[in-house]
Structure formats: structure tokens, C-alpha cells
Amino acid sequence: MRRPKLYFTIPCRNQIWLWRSILFIKAVILIATLYIIINTTIQSYLVAALILFLAFFILKLVPMPFQNSIDVYYDRLVYKTKIKEVELYFSQIAFIDQDVVSDRKDEPYYQGIEFLDESMKSLLYIEGIGYSYEGLVTLCNRICSINQEFTSFKNTTSAFDFNFDEKAEI
CATH class of the missing domain: 2.30.29 (PH-domain like)
Structure with a gap:
């Protein structure tokens, strides 16, 4: 049996992406904060800043899931x-x-x-x-x-039934 032809798909990109991105940002900030607390050198601050920058950069590249x-x-x-x-x-x-x-x-x-x-x-x-x-x-x-x-609807009040006859009685 032949599969029917799909003309187009309308995806919905809704609040699920916002929820996942906020959760991801919170996790990255928590990891960076823990890393800074453990290592209190100047290099650790640079590494934490790099981690935060990469987290936001990766967040832009990851495709949004379809809900x-x-x-x-x-x-x-x-x-x-x-x-x-x-x-x-x-x-x-x-x-x-x-x-x-x-x-x-x-x-x-x-x-x-x-x-x-x-x-x-x-x-x-x-x-x-x-x-x-x-x-x-x-x-x-x-x-x-x-x-x-x-489709020919039997109902004359159908929204798809247009009649532009000027001689029609009202």
C-alpha cells in the first residue's frame, strides 16, 4: 500500500524549550559555582567564565525539540x-x-x-x-x-458556500 504524500508539517516550538533551557542554565551555573569554590585561584575564575560562555553558546546551537x-x-x-x-x-x-x-x-x-x-x-x-x-x-x-x-454541503449556511448573485432576493 502506498504511503500518502505529506504536503507540509507545522511544528510547534513552545514552552518546553524554555523550561529545558532554564534547567540547563541553572545546572551550568551550579557546576561553575562549585568549581570556583573548590579552586580559589585566578585560573579557576577564568575556567568558570569559559564554562558559562560555552554553556550559553551551546544553548544557541542545540535544536529545539518539537512539542x-x-x-x-x-x-x-x-x-x-x-x-x-x-x-x-x-x-x-x-x-x-x-x-x-x-x-x-x-x-x-x-x-x-x-x-x-x-x-x-x-x-x-x-x-x-x-x-x-x-x-x-x-x-x-x-x-x-x-x-x-x-465538497458540496447540503447546508446553505456553510462558510464555504459563497453566493455573489446580485439578483438574489433578500
């Missing part, structure tokens, strides 16, 4: 966390509730995205903090384009 990720295939997305894995087909999604915050100076970001079915029940809620804005925008656009192209 969560969203794998996007042709017709579905797979939301992976440490605890669970949720597979959601685009045809199940009728509405996308996007909570975008744009008060940062750099760029807007998603506070959260909720995928809803036709009866407005929540299928999946993704907390957007930690994901790239461009990746989530691409995901939402992909869902909309696939659903407009291949």
Missing part, C-alpha cells in the same frame, strides 16, 4: 501531541473559527483555531501560540480550497 506538530496531507490533517494524535479529514470541517491577535509589532499570530462541523460542534481546537502564522494561514487556505473544490 506538537500538525501534518497536512492532501485531504486531511493529523494533529500530534505527546499524549494524543487526532486525524481530521477536510470534508468533516464546515467552519473554521480563527482567533487572530494582531497587537504585536512584528506580525499577527493565532491565539487559537477551532474546527467545527456542520452542526457547530467542535471537532478540534488548536492553541495557536508556538505555531508559525504563515503555516496556520496556509493550512486554513488549503482546507477552504479543498472543501470548495470537492
Whole structure:
């Protein structure tokens, strides 16, 4: 059986890296302090300073681990966390509730995205903090384009059903 083609992955780089880096910094500072206390010569101060410098330098080079990720295939997305894995087909999604915050100076970001079915029940809620804005925008656009192209909802109140007929009665 052929494996389905993975279009793109949206990784989440969240608070786990902050926690690990703070723990690493505390351990390095403790080791350097113990080394200084044991050897009270001038060379020990230089070695301790070198250890601290290398600790911060290595901290920048070590890649961040992925806590969560969203794998996007042709017709579905797979939301992976440490605890669970949720597979959601685009045809199940009728509405996308996007909570975008744009008060940062750099760029807007998603506070959260909720995928809803036709009866407005929540299928999946993704907390957007930690994901790239461009990746989530691409995901939402992909869902909309696939659903407009291949899915015909019976419900006329669907968010994907656009009608720009000027002669329509109100």
C-alpha cells in the first residue's frame, strides 16, 4: 500500500524549550559555582567564565525539540501531541473559527483555531501560540480550497458556500 504524500508539517516550538533551557542554565551555573569554590585561584575564575560562555553558546546551537506538530496531507490533517494524535479529514470541517491577535509589532499570530462541523460542534481546537502564522494561514487556505473544490454541503449556511448573485432576493 502506498504511503500518502505529506504536503507540509507545522511544528510547534513552545514552552518546553524554555523550561529545558532554564534547567540547563541553572545546572551550568551550579557546576561553575562549585568549581570556583573548590579552586580559589585566578585560573579557576577564568575556567568558570569559559564554562558559562560555552554553556550559553551551546544553548544557541542545540535544536529545539518539537512539542506538537500538525501534518497536512492532501485531504486531511493529523494533529500530534505527546499524549494524543487526532486525524481530521477536510470534508468533516464546515467552519473554521480563527482567533487572530494582531497587537504585536512584528506580525499577527493565532491565539487559537477551532474546527467545527456542520452542526457547530467542535471537532478540534488548536492553541495557536508556538505555531508559525504563515503555516496556520496556509493550512486554513488549503482546507477552504479543498472543501470548495470537492465538497458540496447540503447546508446553505456553510462558510464555504459563497453566493455573489446580485439578483438574489433578500
